[in-house]
Amino acid sequence: MVKRILAIIFILVIGFWIANALAKVPFGEDKMLVGKYYLENVKEQTGAINAVTAVVVNYRGFDTLGEVTVLFIASTGVAALLWRRREERSAEVDGSLILKTGSRVLLPFIMLFGAYIFIHGHLTPGGGFPGGATIATAFLMIYLAYKEYEIDHNLFEPLEGLSGVSYVAVGLIGLAIGGYFLFDWIWQIWEVGDIGRLLSAGFIPIIYTIIGIKVGTELTGIIDRMIKESKEVEG
């Protein structure tokens, strides 16, 4: 009991201390000069209508490469820790008729929608991460509906690696052509595409397609590892 009270007091002190600092952070003032710069120059410099995407893939593309890596580590880590010689699905019955039929009807549309989200990342809200997550949802649904369903790891793992390799390769092509790592040579040197059309924004659609495939395969892989159970005898 004393311990709990002490903990509460401790939290209150820290909270007060942080709140005190927060009160002194200027609020509502126009300090975001970098943000303004993005808004004013985004079309000319990146060719993207969606400024958020341009910031994510172009201006701060290095962070995005890092985030993709973080997800890759998470999926690799799960695979490393749940690694077993043999593993099987443990569900005993299939999903209901409604779930089974529904998932079959919806599957292509969900996938198509996922692909639509990442291909149009530079024009509409969305991009590689939500697009990939949408595709993984389609697989999750099949896992829930059918008890025997399994993805083919021999296909998914190399595909995941290949999309990662392609992302870095795109960055290295930028280094070779434009002189900077992750340089958008398609827009800034070749000047391909019209702003606002599907074919625009340089390498953003390419990178988002890569990210979409990568996130989709990674999340599906995690679902697969988590849903299966070991059939190996302990010891």
Place this chain on the structure above:
Amino acid sequence: MTQYASLLIALPLISAFFVPILKKISKKAIMPYLTLITLIQTIIAALVFRDVYTTGNPIIIMAGGFRPPVGINLYIGHFASLFALIIALVSFLMAVFSMRAINIEPKDKYAMLFLLLMLGATGMIATGDIFNLFVFMEITAISAYALTAYNKDAHASEASMKYIILGGIGSSFFLVGVALIYGSLGTLNLADIAQKASLIDPTVAQVALALLIFGLAVEGELFPLNAWAPDAYQAAPHPITTLFSAFVVKASLYAIARIVYLLSSVETWQNILNLLIILGTLTVVIGELSALRQANVKRMIAYSSIAQVGLIAVGFGLGTQAGIDASVFHMVNHAIVKALLFLAVGYVALELGGAEFEKFRGLGKRMPLTAFAITVGAVSVIGIPLFNVFWSKIKLLLAALVAGKTFVVALILGASLVEAVYYIKLIHVMWFFESEKGEENIVLGIIMTLLIAIIVLIGIYPDSLWHFIQEAGRDIFDKAAYIKNVPLLEVVK
């Protein structure tokens, strides 16, 4: 054409992504592949190091070709190039050790996580953007969680769980700290933050810096956020323990020092330095006292490693150029010595099935070279002349005297005394008991001999290295040069 230095980031990344494809081609090739990649990384790091030290100018990498603060830049200065080389070299040696030490599947995942851990630490010391620092910190931390639990036994899972919880708390502290700074200055670029440091409210700066320090202190193993470290060091695969001690912890300490010194024009700066000194001192005291009572040698050396980290933090807290130089020197020396110690102890644990004190009884007869390596490492850590750590301890002592912090002198001497007690106990156990003869691995023997040679060489000729260390120290201390070297874009209203 200095942008090739971005390969330091691109190479481990593309190589890690390539592993799943390589696995389809040949499973046996994975561990040699890991060694090869770390070797190439070492060569690139050596080229970058040569470039930076001969020209005297840092390499600024602008990702995407956008000038900071609009884009993200890497700042590979004297410190970063020196440490990128150490990271790559230690990784290479440990990749060789891994070929023997790692027998648990799935090795392909191990190789990926190993490369990404190396990438994360390299990125942390190279980046010039505070949010990018967070991203690299996450990369380092998450691969470290997974690698800690890699052995998949109960201890490893528990250690990893502790690490994840503390790491998560640390990350959120760090993020809140970044938010406070971004809210005040509207920029994430470190050079830009340093330039505008005087505009930030002193209270906000103090809270933000404290939060950033606490956030980094988890990886940096500073008390009270280092509870995960002894368990993780003991449970992780041996090569990984070495990586933790040699550079993962150093990258975080560097990040603390970099951020703190860039904001040195803040009024409340002295409080932050005091915080660093207090945290460092507590880390030393608790680390050394805990090391005394350990029955497991690997765990004992882990505590000793934590204590050394505390000394480095104290050096950074002195607030002088001499203090930073001494800390950087200690970082380098400690990286070499602990690489040797963990390698040797890990090798013994591998051969004899455990790292308890009894296993080391009569090791001098059974594995003479390994025992000799542990002895050299131990003697060096204690701070005996003719070995490298002696010099960094002396420099730290002198720096503390000049800065007028006499209690730090007492702290260093006291720590060395306690270290002498437990390391001499280990040396005694190894050399003064009988045991049957055994065999030793030649490749590991060569690596250990190499590290011993480096330790003694630095011990006898410290001046040759000291020149590089001073450059690296100035890189952290000289804020004006840092701002000047980054080609900031003037973003005006």
